[in-house]
Amino acid sequence: AHFARNAGPLSGRSIVITSGPTHEPIDPVRYIANRSSGKQGHAIAEAAAKAGADVTLVCGPVTIPEPGGVKVVRVETAREMLDAVKAALPADVAIMAAAVADWRAEGTFGQKIKKDGSGKPPALKLTENPDILATVGNSDAGRPKLVIGFAAETQNLIENARSKLARKGADMIVANDVSPETGVMGGDANTVRLVTKDGVEDWPTLSKQEVAERLVAVIAKSLKEA
Numbered sequence: 066a067h068f069a070r071n072a073g074p075l076s077g078r079s080i081v082i083t084s085g086p087t088h089e090p091i092d093p094v095r096y097i098a099n100r101s102s103g104k105q106g107h108a109i110a111e112a113a114a115k116a117g118a119d120v121t122l123v124c125g126p127v128t129i130p131e132p133g134g135v136k137v138v139r140v141e142t143a144r145e146m147l148d149a150v151k152a153a154l155p156a157d158v159a160i161m162a163a164a165v166a167d168w169r170a171e172g173t174f175g176q177k178i179k180k181d182g183s184g185k186p187p188a189l190k191l192t193e194n195p196d197i198l199a200t201v202g203n204s205d206a207g208r209p210k211l212v213i214g215f216a217a218e219t220q221n222l223i224e225n226a227r228s229k230l231a232r233k234g235a236d237m238i239v240a241n242d243v244s245p246e247t248g249v250m251g252g253d254a255n256t257v258r259l260v261t262k263d264g265v266e267d268w269p270t271l272s273k274q275e276v277a278e279r280l281v282a283v284i285a286k287s288l289k290e291a
């Protein structure tokens with residue numbers, strides 16, 4: 066069916082969204098990663114596209130289907146994700162929903178690391194990955210009008226979200242409690258709190274699709290007022 070793309074509240078707006086985990090190779094068979102299904106980021110991409118936006122979804126290794134109507138750029142590592150986001154700019158809005166691995170192995174091994182029989186594990190030296198949200202949020206030239214991040218926390222949710230908002234130069238942080246008992250990780254529902262410099266808005270428990278639709282509505286309103 067024909068989809069009237071320019072009819073929605075985000076028509077004429079470009080949005081770059083990150084989703085999923087990143088994988089940081091250690092050797093040809095092993096990697097470091099975060100837990101992330103990509104469900105929330107993908108749902109936002111889909112909702113934004115349905116609202117008429119021109120969406121680029123920069124996506125780490127996920128097993129869920131690609132949403133329709135969006136440009137998908139698949140990446141593996143945090144550094145590839147940063148490059149792909151930069152290539153998708155300028156954009157009106159950036160939404161960083163990916164669970165980026167904070168560290169990668171310093172220098173990867175060309176061959177599979179073998180147990181040497183001593184019973185001692187190999188020493189793995191880690192180095193910090195670039196912060197994609199902070200890079201975009203704190204950029205001077207060509208910063209998107211709206212930069213939105215996530216804060217998945219297991220404790221001190223609002224305090225941590227507020228500090229990420231400031232440190233990363235974001236306009237909004239979608240904060241959620243991802244303690245194992247919440248079932249948020251990998252599940253279909255999400256209970257989020259929207260943190261801006263003006264305050265905190267508590268949302269009810271919603272499906273990840275509903276969270277996406279509500280976030281799209283917030284974005285449309287905020288762009289209109291800007």
Ligand code: CTP
Nearest residue numbers: 161162163165194195196197198214215216217
């Ligand atoms: N993020 C990012 N690049 C990174 C790390 C995080 O873009 N290298 C983004 C995430 O996509 C998310 C936000 O920053 O939107 C917060 O991620 P989080 O892991 O909660 O923040 P960190 O600064 O890595 O802090 P923590 O020590 O809590 O992991």
Ligand code: CA
Nearest residue numbers: 164165166167
């Ligand atoms: Ca992190």
